[in-house]
Amino acid sequence: MSDDNYMTTNRLEAFYDAIIAIIVTVLVLELPQPAAASFSAIWALKTSYFAYLISFLICTNLWQYHHIIYNHVDRINTKIIWQNIILLLIVSLIPYLTTFVANNPFSFLAQALYGLDFLFMNLMLYVMGRSLIGINEKQELSDALNIKNSLIIPTVIFIVGFIGAFLGQPITISICCLITIVRSILYSLK
Template sequence: MESERFEALIDAILAIIITIIVLEIPTPINGSWEAFGELHLEFIVYLVSFIVCFNYWNYHNNLFNIVNHIDYKVIWSSGLSIFILSLLPYLTSFVANNFNSFFAQSIYGLDFILVNLIYIYTSESLKKADKGNIALQLTLDKNYEFIATIAIIIIGYIIGYLFYPPAIVSSCLIAIIIIWSIPYITK
C-alpha cells in the first residue's frame, strides 16, 4: 500500500489536535498585562504541547518521505499513536489547571511515553512492510531516540515525584530538544 493518503490523514489529524489545543487556552478576563500574565502557565503547557505535536509531525513526515510501502500493522499502530496524541488537548488543559499536581503531570508524561513506545513498534512494523528499502532499514536500525526520550521522561517522573511535579512536562520538552540537537552535536 502506498503511504501518501495515509500521510495526508496524519497531517490533518495533527492540525486538528493543534487547533483544539489553541482553542483551549482561556482568554484574559480583561485587556490588561496582569490578566494576560495570569495565564502564563496555560501558555507554557500549550508551548510544550505544540512542540510535542510538531515533533511528532516532523519525525513522521521525514520518515514517510523515505517509506515506499506500508501495511495494516503500520496503519493501526500509527492510528493508535495518533489516538494517544489526540488526548493532548485535554491533558494540556488538565495540566494548565493543575500545574503543580503530580497526577496531572504524570498523565501528561504517560501520554508522551506511550506515543514513543508505540513508535518503536511502528518502526519495527515499517521495517517488515518495506524490507527492500535500504534507506528505511538504515534509518530505523536503532530506536535510540525513542529509548532516550522515555529515559529522560522517567528521570522527570523521579524529580517530579520527589521534588517538583512540573519537572515531568519539562522533561518532555527537554527530551525533544536533546533529540533535535543530537545530529548537530555529533557533527
C-alpha cells in the same frame, strides 16, 4: 503476506496530516483568554501558555518525525495503518491533557498522565517503526528510526522527570517533555 496486501502511504500521510492539524487547532482554541488586556492578566495564564508551548512542540515534532520516516517508506499494510490509528488515539489526548496540566501544574496525577501520554507516543512510534522496517528494508529507514535517539534517550529523560515528580516536584515531568522535544528538534536540524 503477498504483495497484493501492501498499500502506498499517500492516504495514510494525508489522514495523519489532517489529524495533527486538527489537534494543533484544538490546542490553541483551548487557551483561555486573559481576564483583561494587561500584561499582568497575560502573566496570570503563564502555566497555560507553557503547557500549550510544550504540546504544540510535541505535535509539530511528531509530525516532522512522521514525515521523515515516511520519506523512506514505499509501502504499508493494515497492521501499520492500525498502529498509526493507535498512535493518533494517543496523540488526540494532548489537548485534554494540556488543559488538565495547565489547570493543575503541581498535581502529580496531571503531570504523570501528561508524561505517560508522551511516553506512550514514543513507544508506539518505535513499534510502528519496527513494523515499517519489516516490510521496507532500507538502510535510510533504519537510520531515521534510530532506537537510541527515538526511544532510549527520551525514556531516560522521562524517568528523571518521574523521579523528580515523586520527590515533590511534579512539574519536572513537563520540563522533561520540553527537554526531550528541544533535543529532538536540535537532533533533526543536524
